[in-house]
Structure formats: structure tokens, C-alpha cells
Amino acid sequence: MDSRGKCSRSNKPGTGSKPLQKKIRDLGNEVKNAFKKHSSTSRSPNVSPSLNVTATGRQCPENHPRKRAVLCGVTYQNRKFKLKGTVNDVKNMRDLLIKRFGYSQECIRVLTEEEEEPGFYPTKKNIQEALKWLVEGSESGDSLVFYFSGHGLRQPDFNNDERDGFDETICPVDFVQEGMILDNDINSTIVRPLKQGVTLHAIVDACHSGTILDLEYIYNPKTSKWDDNSAPSKAQKSTSGGIAISISACEDDQMAADTSYFTGQEMAGAMTYALIQTLDRNKKLTYQSLLNIIHETLEQVNSGSCLKSKLLHKLFHHRIIQDPLLSSSEAFDVDKKEFIL
Numbered sequence: 353m354d355s356r357g358k359c360s361r362s363n364k365p366g367t368g369s370k371p372l373q374k375k376i377r378d379l380g381n382e383v384k385n386a387f388k389k390h391s392s393t394s395r396s397p398n399v400s401p402s403l404n405v406t407a408t409g410r411q412c413p414e415n416h417p418r419k420r421a422v423l424c425g426v427t428y429q430n431r432k433f434k435l436k437g438t439v440n441d442v443k444n445m446r447d448l449l450i451k452r453f454g455y456s457q458e459c460i461r462v463l464t465e466e467e468e469e470p471g472f473y474p475t476k477k478n479i480q481e482a483l484k485w486l487v488e489g490s491e492s493g494d495s496l497v498f499y500f501s502g503h504g505l506r507q508p509d510f511n512n513d514e515r516d517g518f519d520e521t522i523c524p525v526d527f528v529q530e531g532m533i534l535d536n537d538i539n540s541t542i543v544r545p546l547k548q549g550v551t552l553h554a555i556v557d558a559c560h561s562g563t564i565l566d567l568e569y570i571y572n573p574k575t576s577k578w579d580d581n582s583a584p585s586k587a588q589k590s591t592s593g594g595i596a597i598s599i600s601a602c603e604d605d606q607m608a609a610d611t612s613y614f615t616g617q618e619m620a621g622a623m624t625y626a627l628i629q630t631l632d633r634n635k636k637l638t639y640q641s642l643l644n645i646i647h648e649t650l651e652q653v654n655s656g657s658c659l660k661s662k663l664l665h666k667l668f669h670h671r672i673i674q675d676p677l678l679s680s681s682e683a684f685d686v687d688k689k690e691f692i693l
Contacts, residue, residue, distance in 0.1 A: 403423075403443065403446060403462040403464070404461065405458045418494055419459060419497075420455075420459045420460075420495075420496050421449055421496070421498070421499065422460075422461050422482045422483060423445055423446055423497075424463040424479055425439045425501045426502030426523065426525050427502075428502070428523075428525060435502065439466055441501035441624040442462060442501060444624065445501075448628050449693060455497075461482050461486075463478055474502075474524055475525055475526045476527065476530040476531065478524075483498065483542050492549025494550045494551070495553075496553070497552075498542060498552065498553070498554045499557075500522050500555075501558070501621050502522060502523055503522075503527075503558060503559065504521060504523065505520075505523060506520055506521065507521060511587065513566075515581060519534050520564045521534050522538075522558055535566045538564060539566040539567075542565075543565055543589070543590075543596045544590070546593070546594030546595070546681075547593050552595070552596040552597070554598040556598065557621035557622075557623045558600075558601060563598075563677075565679065567589065567679040568580070568581055568589050569581060569680045570679045571639075571686060573643065576686075594681075599677070599678055600679070601621065601624075601676060602623070602675060622650055622674065623646065623676055627642070629649070630649070638688060638689060638690055638691065639691050643686070647675065
């Protein structure tokens with residue numbers, strides 16, 4: 353064997369003749385090529401192709417992309433509290449951003465448990481880093497989107513900056529070990545840095561998600577006015593000149609449904625499905641119109657029409673399970689302002 357690992361063989365007929373050697377080499381190359389092709393294209397039946405176009409998710413085709421998004425869906429695999437529709441939610445939201453609102457695939461970072469690259473797994477650390485990436489270097493005219501589908505919880509507020517006495521949270525895949533991400537942290541990471549002319553939309557499909565961005569105004573559909581949600585402690589919750597708008601699946605004290613009611617087969621977050629279907633069917637909507645249609649759609653779930661909803665109604669004494677909530681860093685006319693991501 354020489355220094356390159358190639359065997360030296362004799363040229364006796366029938367054993368090491370050149371024609372036979374060529375056939376062996378050709379056959380070996382065919383096997384190698386077939387194996388390489390199979391290895392590069394075949395995947396585990398349980399693993400879907402990556403939704404991240406670039407290797408790191410940090411690169412965008414333009415030097416400064418005007419539209420950027422972070423989409424996070426947490427399934428909590430192998431847990432008793434596993435969710436089934438979160439990855440479907442992320443896929444549908446990604447399609448909506450690309451096809452309806454012109455987002456580039458390269459400028460959308462996706463975090464789910466189906467992603468093979470460790471940096472795209474929805475851990476607390478990765479979600480926090482993705483949120484920093486979302487707003488980093490943003491300039492006037494930029495549109496940013498943060499989407500989360502997963503579990504949300506509440507915990508007592510120890511800083512006197514919540515009017516209801518509770519901090520709202522989202523739950524990363526490793527929240528049992530690493531802890532939840534608090535509304536205070538989300539606000540400081542993606543709300544306060546927003547400069548003049550930058551618009552951020554957060555769409556959060558989780559339980560107890562109403563004021564998950566800790567924004568200063570909550571829209572009250574009963575009075576058609578904005579309610580004050582500023583911190584009793586006078587803690588700063590505003591932006592640095594930009595605007596942050598959040599649409600949450602439910603109010604802070606409500607539950608959100610993960611259901612197959614709408615599709616009959618695939619599971620999906622009820623609010624996410626209602627929002628996407630509404631936008632697919634209507635080319636131009638004000639925030640008020642969007643909220644009204646989503647509310648009407650969710651009433652089908654709230655009425656107890658699906659099994660999970662019936663069970664939740666029994667547990668929560670038939671009160672409304674979820675009602676979408678609109679909050680913002682500044683008040684605006686919901687009847688006139690068009691919804692654009």
C-alpha cells in the first residue's frame with residue numbers, strides 16, 4: 353500500500369488484469385456515488401427538511417433586509433404536555449410571510465424541534481439569541497415579525513410592573529431546566545431597542561399570552577378604546593421611537609386551543625389558523641376587521657364544537673376559553689390602520 357492508501361496488485365490474468373481492475377473501480381465508484389446520493393437526500397421519516405435556507409440563519413440576500421422574521425414553534429416532544437400543531441403553525445406562518453407579504457426565505461429564522469442544526473432548536477438560549485438578531489441593526493422603514501406557538505404560563509410579579517400582579521411567559525423546549533422567558537425580558541430585547549420608523553409585529557399563540565410584550569396600550573373591543581397598561585412602578589415599557597404591535601391568542605387569564613377542528617386532520621393553533629385564513633381570504637384589512645373575523649372564528653372553538661374545547665369548558669366552568677388581544681406601544685385608529693406585516 354502506498355502513501356495514498358492505494359493497493360499495488362499483480363497483473364496476472366483473471367486476478368489483477370487491467371480490464372478487471374477497471375470494472376472493479378467502475379463498480380466501486382457507482383456504489384460510492386449511489387451511497388453519497390442516498391446520504392445527501394434521504395432523511396429520517398421523523399425529520400422534515402429544514403425551514404432555514406441558510407446554514408446559520410444569519411445571512412440575508414441584501415446587505416440590510418427591510419423585512420426580517422423569527423418564527424418559533426415548540427412541540428415539547430416526549431413530554432406529557434406535548435403539543436401537536438406548533439410546527440404546522442410555523443410552516444403556515446412562514447408561507448404567509450413569503451407569499452403574502454414578500455419576506456425573503458433567507459431572512460426568516462425558524463426554531464423548531466424538527467430542525468437538525470443545534471442553533472435552530474427552540475431552547476431558551478437560542479430563542480433569546482434569535483430575538484436579539486431580529487432587532488439588531490434595524491433602521492427606519494424596517495418591518496420585523498416575531499411569531500411563537502407553544503406553551504405560555506404566568507408567575508407572580510415581584511417588581512410591581514404588572515397591573516394584574518402577574519408576569520406572562522413563553523416556554524422554551526428546555527424551560528423545565530432553564531426557566532421560562534418573561535414578558536419583561538421580551539420587552540427589553542425586542543421592544544425598547546426599536547428606533548423611529550421601525551415596526552415590529554408579534555403574533556403569539558399561547559395560553560396567558562395577552563400582554564406578553566408588556567406594551568403600554570391594550571385595545572378594548574367593548575369600549576373601542578385603548579386601555580392603559582403602563583407599569584404601576586413607572587418602569588419603562590416603551591420603544592426608542594418605533595412601534596410594536598402584538599396580537600395574542602387570548603387574554604392573560606385565558607387558555608388557548610391547539611385543535612384539529614378547522615382542518616379535520618392536522619392540528620393547529622386556533623388563533624394562528626384563524627388569522628392566516630382571514631388574511632388569505634381578504635386582500636386588505638384594518639386591524640379592527642381582522643380582530644372581528646378572528647373573534648368570530650374562535651367562537652366556533654369556544655362554543656365547545658371540538659372535543660378539546662368541550663373538555664376545557666367543563667374544567668373552566670363554560671367561560672370563554674380564548675379571545676384575541678391586541679396591544680401596542682402607541683394608540684392608533686384600529687378602524688383606519690391597515691394590517692400589514
